Amino acid sequence: MDRLALVDCNNFFCSCERVFNPALQGKPVVVLSNNDGCIISRSEEAKALGIPMGAPLHEQQEVIRKHDVQVFSSNYTLYGDMSARVMSILREEVPAIEVYSIDEAFLKLPLNFDEEMARALRTKVLQWTGIPFCIGIGSTKMLAKLANRHAKKNKALTGGVFDLTRYWDPEGILADTPTDGLWGVGRNLAARLAKMGIKTALDFQHADPSAIRKSMGVVGERMFRELNGISCLELETMPPDRKGVMASRSFGSPVESLEELEEALANHVARAGEKIRRFGLLATGMEVFLQTNRFRADQPQYSPGIGMTLDRAMHSTAELMATARDLLQRIYRPGYHYKKTGVQLTNLVSQEECQPGLFDQVKPGRIDVDKIVDEINRRLGDPKNPVITRASQGTERAGRGWKMKSERHSPHYTTDWNQLPEAKD
DNA sequence: TCTGGGGTCCTAGGACCC
């Protein structure tokens, strides 16, 4: 039987802060999200004070003051660096590793790997980096996750190490795990499972697979198999290509003017652009969105988004910014209190793949028609007001071919800039 | 008053093609 381990660093961001400031040992520590809005990492001491994960900072001010909780803004450069150190040590100790997130990794284990070796590994990483972690061992990723959860929840007993594959009563562990403690089961799926009488991981493991399939699709079926020791999720030692890169931020105080939004968006575009260049990628698509404050039920809500794909890759920051600005102007409406804006670069292609000319090639059966549309508009129309677009949607469709001023957003080729989403209230 | 940011995968349904 194959065995996998899941390594999950304890309170990772807080632990990183402690490495660089040992005086924080034994004290309650929290690390905040961007904008210092929410608490996203808590030390054990902070958890013991009842500070919940994800809590807004302002709701916790009292307990913070009362117990002298040490509060930090997040420092992702530091965390990324610490993560790389931990991962590089792990990589040397086992045949293969999948870095799953900044603070987690799946390890492929050699046959002789036992709890004692797991403890030695834990000690080594702790000594070399100062970062503590828990390690769970199972026959599939799902079960390794579950084992890790048990190790963490019962640290006093387990010492942070738990091997489900060699435990005398694995069903007891599953029976102690509520479904929403399973990897991939959140609030909604847990509710759906509860309706079927499935409350624990053990219930799930013994459930009727066809009922699971019916209610939860392939996702549920995969979880069911993984729980039963049938591996469906392979170890991915090479990180897959990025699908998109997003950059967004909330505003400290609400913003109304287009100019301020443009300024913020320019920042986000610059950051996202830097990021894709670092990956050696180019964007052929972009999405821009705006959001009003969703917590203010008393205020009118308007959270539009708009996307476009291009027939060639965007290269320069200036070009990306111009595109983002265009998109922003199309969704912007005055009179709203905007709380957040952001940009997503999509349809990423690698720079090597994207030699000049690639996007000029005619794709059989489709693009030539659209090129004609483009060309007509280029010659006859203001780009903000295409005279012709491809017909595709709506009852006013004229035959099979063309339609003037379609409301369809098919920004790959043309878009009617006058047809914009109405404000939602 | 304040209440994050960045991702992935899956599904349903429309549009389109033949």
Next chain:
DNA sequence: TCTGGGGTCCTAGGACCC
């Protein structure tokens, strides 16, 4: 008034994760 069916592509939205 009748007016197919199968396949593919695309998008929006849901759900989840860290």
